[in-house]
Amino acid sequence: MSQYSSVGPSEASLPGTTLERHALDRFRRTQGATGDFTGLLQQISLAAKIISSRVSKAGLADILGLTGEVNVQGEAVQKLDDFANRTLVHCVEAGGHVCVMGSEEVEEPIPIPPQYPKGKYVLQFDPLDGSGNIDINASIGTIFSIHRRKTPGDGPGTLEDCLQPGRDIVAAGYVIYGSSNMLVYSTGHGVHGFTLDPAIGEFLLSHENIRIPERGDTYSINEGNYSRWAPEVRSWVDWIKSDEGGRRPYSMRYIGAMVADFHRVLLRGGIFAYPGDRRNTHGKLRLLYEASPLAFIAEAAGGAASDGKRRILDIEPTALHQRTPLFIGSVEDVREAEEHFRRGA
Ligand code: AHM
Numbered sequence: 001m002s003q004y005s006s007v008g009p010s011e012a013s014l015p016g017t018t019l020e021r022h023a024l025d026r027f028r029r030t031q032g033a034t035g036d037f038t039g040l041l042q043q044i045s046l047a048a049k050i051i052s053s054r055v056s057k058a059g060l061a062d063i064l065g066l067t068g069e070v071n072v073q074g075e076a077v078q079k080l081d082d083f084a085n086r087t088l089v090h091c092v093e094a095g096g097h098v099c100v101m102g103s104e105e106v107e108e109p110i111p112i113p114p115q116y117p118k119g120k121y122v123l124q125f126d127p128l129d130g131s132g133n134i135d136i137n138a139s140i141g142t143i144f145s146i147h148r149r150k151t152p153g154d155g156p157g158t159l160e161d162c163l164q165p166g167r168d169i170v171a172a173g174y175v176i177y178g179s180s181n182m183l184v185y186s187t188g189h190g191v192h193g194f195t196l197d198p199a200i201g202e203f204l205l206s207h208e209n210i211r212i213p214e215r216g217d218t219y220s221i222n223e224g225n226y227s228r229w230a231p232e233v234r235s236w237v238d239w240i241k242s243d244e245g246g247r248r249p250y251s252m253r254y255i256g257a258m259v260a261d262f263h264r265v266l267l268r269g270g271i272f273a274y275p276g277d278r279r280n281t282h283g284k285l286r287l288l289y290e291a292s293p294l295a296f297i298a299e300a301a302g303g304a305a306s307d308g309k310r311r312i313l314d315i316e317p318t319a320l321h322q323r324t325p326l327f328i329g330s331v332e333d334v335r336e337a338e339e340h341f342r343r344g345a
């Protein structure tokens, strides 16, 4: 008779470590954990699988194009954004783990319907980031963050629960719908990546404990905005692509979907930036739905994230759809940018 022995949690590189098992292993090691977080993560991952299936069929399913509506940012809403938003809400609202949600696609906090229990967490997300890439079949993604509720009791959550700084995030992650589909998440202790195996419909651990290299050799920015930038931003970009100091010029990489650009920076190092400019003094990216969650991931992987002067995770949000300039990636590259801005042009 053959002897059976469990592989145990330390053998995570073996095939078959699903996202669920990974989260459960950690949950069992956390004192006082109730399973709410694991449950919520499962619901998010279900939504991600549904969205990823729809994204991969987008061209066939005739769901590309505009719904005709305009979102709170004044941009045309594409059908997939709308679908992703509704899928996340639908998968999470009945689970009893969250008291309120926030979405880049929705102006106000999203309440949990009265018939469902209200939980101790707050989920905020950008359901489909980089949606301009949908029509050209380039990578897009979902970004999410989870906070503990601030308001006492077990009633409906409020705006106050949503307006929390990134340093209080309990977990954050993103899903990238690209050449393969990956979910990357962190609870602050390590950043872990799971690749969706379409044959079995599970996210399997593929990138354990991701660390951002301390310095990279690429910069990622929409340089088309050059003429609108402040002089110190222009001179920083001039400098990063110069030969000055014996460093070879950094290469430029920009796909226009932050999830995809950030994912490359996370794995390879370098810096992604979306500064403020003359038209948009706070840049384009939303603090709660884009900057804070990815800043949390970046720091958990040994990187950094700044608005040019201060740590993104320390910014106290005052509005749901507030924007922030963002410089994120390898710690040395981000510190160098900050140092450059301190000195001025
Ligand atoms: P979205 O959430 O509406 O898709 O917009 C955010 C996206 C980011 O993913 C990306 O980094 C940025 O917009 C690109 O903006 P630009 O086209 O100005 O370079």
Ligand code: MG
Binding pocket: 104, 126, 128, 129, 130, 290
């Ligand atoms: Mg976005």
